[in-house]
Amino acid sequence: MTSTDTVTLTAGNGEPIAVTRFAPDGQPRGAALISPAMATKASYYTAVATWLADRDIVAYTFDNQGYGASARTPLKDVGADILTWAADAATVVDHVHEDLAEHFGGVPLTWIGHSLGCQLLPFTDHSKITRAVISCGGTGWWKNADYPDKAIAPLLWWAIAPALVKVLGYYPGKKIRLLGDIPGPVMTQWARWCRNPDYLFGVLPEHRATYAAVTMPVTALTFTDDATMSAKASAHLESFYTGAELIPKRFAPSEVGREKVGHMGLYRRGNEDLWEKLLLPEVATV
Template sequence: MNYDTRHNPRQAVTADDGRTLPITTFEPASETRGVVLVVPAMATPSSYYAPLATHLAARGWRTVTFDYRGMGSRAEMKAEPADVDRWFADVRTILDAVADDADGLPVTWIGHSLGGQMVPFVDHTRLASVITVSAGDGYWRRNQPGVRWIAPFLWRVVAPLAIRVAGYYPGDRLNMVGDLPAGAMRQWGRWCLHPEYLQADHPEAPELFAEVKAPMMSLSFTDDELMSADSIRHLHDWYSNAALVRQRFSPDQLDGRRLGHHGFFRSANADLWEELLEPWLAS
């Protein structure tokens, strides 16, 4: 696949607190049809989305990926005070920079999991289209049965003790979620224990979600090991004024492929990107 990262509009963005936020731009080698911002899931590095970004750039979409601040080495995580709200503010700045550099081209937001929850907290009027992938509300009672009864133990016992010992949340070593800065893990846990999720800290959330009016497509999979149909429905019901299309697929509908929570972004599923994503990308 042919793409070129040498001609990025930017390689970094400056956050509102002066922090430098690196970004990676996958630039089409020929005419650009539109711009895509890929907003990652919790504890998922931007490199995970590089195959998709490469693919989209080869097909004419300038595609931007990034990591949430603090998502680097263990030393970086230990030193990082950011919580999820800080990430929301950073992504608002990143979207503004990406839209400023779009030269009038339409911008599409692809939000994976957590990335699908952030739209109300950025300037979504700059978005021509929104795609959420495996995005639900996170409240533990709406998790899939396999993780539902483990979740309270994680949030109330494992995570606090692990953070106290390690100075960050060592999820990779625990095989539970993934490595995260302490502040982000604590806030996320508070949300996951609250029946209305992020309304634990954002009681204004219903009004913010209702302000989103961009065309939106929700993509989810029945074999997602984390997000149940109920959690996905509950989150997207908050987008009450968006032009929303919901698509949900079983392995039987995808030639037997099991995608789970992360599998859609693997390069083996490039045919699904063309079939399920591209019709929703603004151009």
């Protein structure tokens, strides 16, 4: 039987970061930390975290500032940007490392990043992580997008997003059916990166070294029907991990017994067979 516990950490800016642990009954053989996609609550990953715990993998999920159990104010009042979330991810890794040492004998930790979560790993103390899975990841440089997204991308990044953030204080993606609801500073920073062919490196070139410092095995899972992240976008992000032992694995849905997987499908409840085939073999164990 899986036991769950939630603790609230304090971010560098004083905001809460809610972290939930899903622990098996006995001694785990490994651990996994799931870093969520943009505008996605930790609760989206409850099913896969519980499933991992049932297989003797202690799993952790967390909410980025502004979402789920970490939300303290309306989204329009959230002051965090992507680099704030990156610092929060580092805080979570430190906590998980200490928790594993205290309660589970320091079993190996695997980072499972989904979409945006694929980009935050380098900003943590990844010496505390044994290996990583980056799933459905990519950069946002608009010319890497496939149609129809490529047609609307310039309008989104140069006009729609800046205007809506200026007027509303946040990006109301759900209302306009284009991405999710996103804090203003996050959307402003992300838009700036997406307007640059080198993505964040074009704005913050010092972070080339941040990515290059990751030397662990990194498995990159992508799907051919992911309309949010094209093959070019995924390959672009993968190229950032110059120091890692990168293992790209790209699947058509039919190869994993599905009609569609897309950008969000891998972690949906009911996909236990995909977790068995694609995730569990990548989790480091003793």
